[in-house]
Amino acid sequence: xxxxDNLRKMAWSARRKSFYISVSSGKGGVGKTNFSVNLAxxxxxxxxxxxxxxxxxxxxxxxxxxxxxSKVNIKDFLEGKVGADSVLVKTDFGFDxxxxxxxxxxxxxxxxxxYDRLLDLFVKIDSSYDYVIFDTGAGIGENVIKxxxxxxxxxxxxxxxxxxxxxxxxxxxxxxxxxxxxxxxxVVNRAKTKSSGEQIYENLSSVLKKFIGVDLGFLxxxxxxxxxxxxxxxxxxIVDINPDSVYSKDIVLVAKKILNxxxxxxxxxxxxxIFRGNL
Ligand SMILES: Nc1ncnc2c1ncn2[C@@H]1O[C@H](COP(=O)(O)OP(=O)(O)O)[C@@H](O)[C@H]1O
Ligand SMILES: [Mg+2]
Numbered sequence: 001x002x003x004x005d006n007l008r009k010m011a012w013s014a015r016r017k018s019f020y021i022s023v024s025s026g027k028g029g030v031g032k033t034n035f036s037v038n039l040a041x042x043x044x045x046x047x048x049x050x051x052x053x054x055x056x057x058x059x060x061x062x063x064x065x066x067x068x069x070s071k072v073n074i075k076d077f078l079e080g081k082v083g084a085d086s087v088l089v090k091t092d093f094g095f096d097x098x099x100x101x102x103x104x105x106x107x108x109x110x111x112x113x114x115y116d117r118l119l120d121l122f123v124k125i126d127s128s129y130d131y132v133i134f135d136t137g138a139g140i141g142e143n144v145i146k147x148x149x150x151x152x153x154x155x156x157x158x159x160x161x162x163x164x165x166x167x168x169x170x171x172x173x174x175x176x177x178x179x180x181x182x183x184x185x186x187v188v189n190r191a192k193t194k195s196s197g198e199q200i201y202e203n204l205s206s207v208l209k210k211f212i213g214v215d216l217g218f219l220x221x222x223x224x225x226x227x228x229x230x231x232x233x234x235x236x237x238i239v240d241i242n243p244d245s246v247y248s249k250d251i252v253l254v255a256k257k258i259l260n261x262x263x264x265x266x267x268x269x270x271x272x273x274i275f276r277g278n279l
Pocket of ligand 2: 032033056136
């Protein structure tokens with residue numbers, strides 16, 4: 001890497017304009033991709049410029065959920081076949097998407113040069129978006145940790161099941177203890193009632209405080225909603241086709257809360273070094 005390139009990346013890390021959000025979970029299948037897509041949609045409706053980055057690089061899902069038929073994806077970008085402009089794909093819903101690719105093991109274990117090329121992309125697009133949302137895979141794999149590390153806000157999604165909550169605990173423990181991430185906020189998805197969902201947050205945050213010393217933030221509850229399945233099948237965000245559903249009403253409150261968060265952004269080089277380096 002040349003010196004000028006390095007300086008540009010250091011400047012991005014210290015002065016980045018876009019606000020970066022990672023959406024992760026300990027356990028798979030808890031609702032990250034649906035949440036990310038609907039959050040991106042709502043933020044656009046609220047006047048923001050949003051990029052949704054499918055950071056589940058080897059198992060793409062965002063494109064399926066919104067019926068995006070793009071010829072290019074992140075693999076082409078990493079291989080140098082296309083530039084930054086062509087990997088930012090416009091959607092019918094107001095936000096742009098960087099599509100992932102499906103079925104390539106190589107994308108689950110990126111090389112140092114790949115991470116560096118991703119940084120090139122972030123440097124280049126920084127002034128074009130207010131928010132960049134990373135829809136990551138589940139668990140504590142390297143990609144997930146890296147996308148979380150460069151995020152200003154780490155959203156962790158869980159469902160009420162004890163296995164999902166236990167995995168959320170483990171995830172938060174790792175990103176906090178090993179990678180010193182501080183702005184971790186919980187969303188409880190598929191709660192039967194608001195109060196049962198809040199109870200999950202109360203319990204999880206108190207054990208995290210007691211045993212790890214983490215202050216877990218709270219973004220709210222999204223209740224179980226029988227209409228989510230239909231929206232997935234029709235390949236449109238539920239907030240678009242069914243704004244009166246329970247899911248839509250609940251996620252609107254979460255989106256507003258995110259837009260009003262006062263976050264202490266880490267502008268040190270630490271985050272970039274985690275992203276670039278060997279874990
Ligand atoms: N609040 C909800 N109510 C009902 N079903 C939901 C809800 N949230 C997500 N789902 C369902 O859960 C499944 C997994 O969602 P998805 O967003 O793909 O999860 P992940 O990205 O975490 O793997 C989908 O079939 C979706 O329809
Ligand atoms: Mg997903």
